[in-house]
Amino acid sequence: MANESTPTGGGATTIEDLHDDVLTRALRHLDGPALAAASCATSRLRSVSTQPHIWRDICLATWPSLRHPRLLRILPSFPHSYRSFFFDAHPFPSLHATAAGRGRLTELISAVDLYHDGAPIFSRVVETETTSSWFQGAPFRIDALDRKDLSTAALVISPADLTLSWVIIDPAGLRAVNLSSRRPVAVDRQWYTWDTLVRFATVLEVGGSVYSATVVVTCHEATGHVRELGLTVEDIDGICLNGRNSLGILGAALEGERKRETEGETEMRYEGFAKGKRQREEWTAMRERMLDLCCTTVGVSAFLSFLALVAFP
Structure with missing residues (x-):
């Protein structure tokens, strides 16, 4: 005679057989990336893992600054509440x-x-x-x-x-x-x-x-x-x-x-x-040095030309 706790068909108990409260307690121990990965495993896990209060707890644990009163009013308004915020900010x-x-x-x-x-x-x-x-x-x-x-x-x-x-x-x-x-x-x-x-x-x-x-x-x-x-x-x-x-x-x-x-x-x-940025700075410095050299060359040439005009009128 089959054991009464054994699911129909004699298969082993799976995560799908757990009560929602049990699943929720387990999921609350995961961090954000692990919870996101778990939500992709089955449709039921996805349904349970999208509960706003789970993501709220994760966000507040990850970012203590989110306990600010104004943010506590704004973040629930995100398209999927704290879950949307996490997938934006993490x-x-x-x-x-x-x-x-x-x-x-x-x-x-x-x-x-x-x-x-x-x-x-x-x-x-x-x-x-x-x-x-x-x-x-x-x-x-x-x-x-x-x-x-x-x-x-x-x-x-x-x-x-x-x-x-x-x-x-x-x-x-x-x-x-x-x-x-x-x-x-x-x-x-x-x-x-x-x-x-x-x-x-x-x-x-x-x-x-x-x-x-x-x-x-x-x-x-x-x-x-x-x-x-x-x-x-x-x-x-x-x-x-x-x-x-x-x-x-x-x-x-x-x-x-x-x-x-x-x-x-x-x-x-x-x-x-x-x-x-360093390459741009080096190029800018080299260009400035070349410009200074050109200006100096022009200045010296002009001065020598002036001296030549004075010496050989």
């Missing part, structure tokens, strides 16, 4: 973004989370109004931390062990993109203060030109305290864009595709950008 933006535009970016919300050795040490939400003439014309920069902020003063850190998430959110269009490389792409010294500059960057190609959204974390040389934390957008010549042009780049990143690449691939992207 992967890296594609290198080849859509054409610049997105004129409706009237406000940017930055959700910034800084970690040291995997532990969160700083979270902040920065709301930036983008329609003023001052913002449009001034060099683009969003500061999440300045020298007057002492919230991280007691922390002594190793700059190379920092990781960062900087999620830009469009509250009107309900899209988000993470502009940080997660791990540093470069660690340098500031020559006049000897502070340590930790760079996180995402490289984007928009309209045939290459740009870098760069976050620089400034750490005090003596103490290791975090002193500044700011986002800029620069072109291949190393020139920081103004607010108007930066909005075009950020809008392209928000609308573009997402790519599941490794942090190493993102670092290689930036190394290629930095190499191109």
Whole structure:
């Protein structure tokens, strides 16, 4: 006589036989990528794994800054609530973004989370109004931390062990993109203060030109305290864009595709950008030297011609 707990047909119990509450409890232990993979296994797993509260818990655990009251109101309005936000903000933006535009970016919300050795040490939400003439014309920069902020003063850190998430959110269009490389792409010294500059960057190609959204974390040389934390957008010549042009780049990143690449691939992207920038700088310097040489040659020739006219009237 068959055991009453055995499913009809004598087959072994499968995951499809579990109650929804049991499946939900199991899925809550997964991180975002694992949950996304599990949702592709069966239609039932997909149905259970799309529950908004599961993705809400994952997002809040991944990005502590999302506990900000305004974001708790905005994120449920995304097309598929927190699940849509995760699939926007967790992967890296594609290198080849859509054409610049997105004129409706009237406000940017930055959700910034800084970690040291995997532990969160700083979270902040920065709301930036983008329609003023001052913002449009001034060099683009969003500061999440300045020298007057002492919230991280007691922390002594190793700059190379920092990781960062900087999620830009469009509250009107309900899209988000993470502009940080997660791990540093470069660690340098500031020559006049000897502070340590930790760079996180995402490289984007928009309209045939290459740009870098760069976050620089400034750490005090003596103490290791975090002193500044700011986002800029620069072109291949190393020139920081103004607010108007930066909005075009950020809008392209928000609308573009997402790519599941490794942090190493993102670092290689930036190394290629930095190499191109150095080559442009070297070419510019050589061109300036050639121009100086030509000017000097013309000047000397003119002077010698003048002397010849004086000496041999």
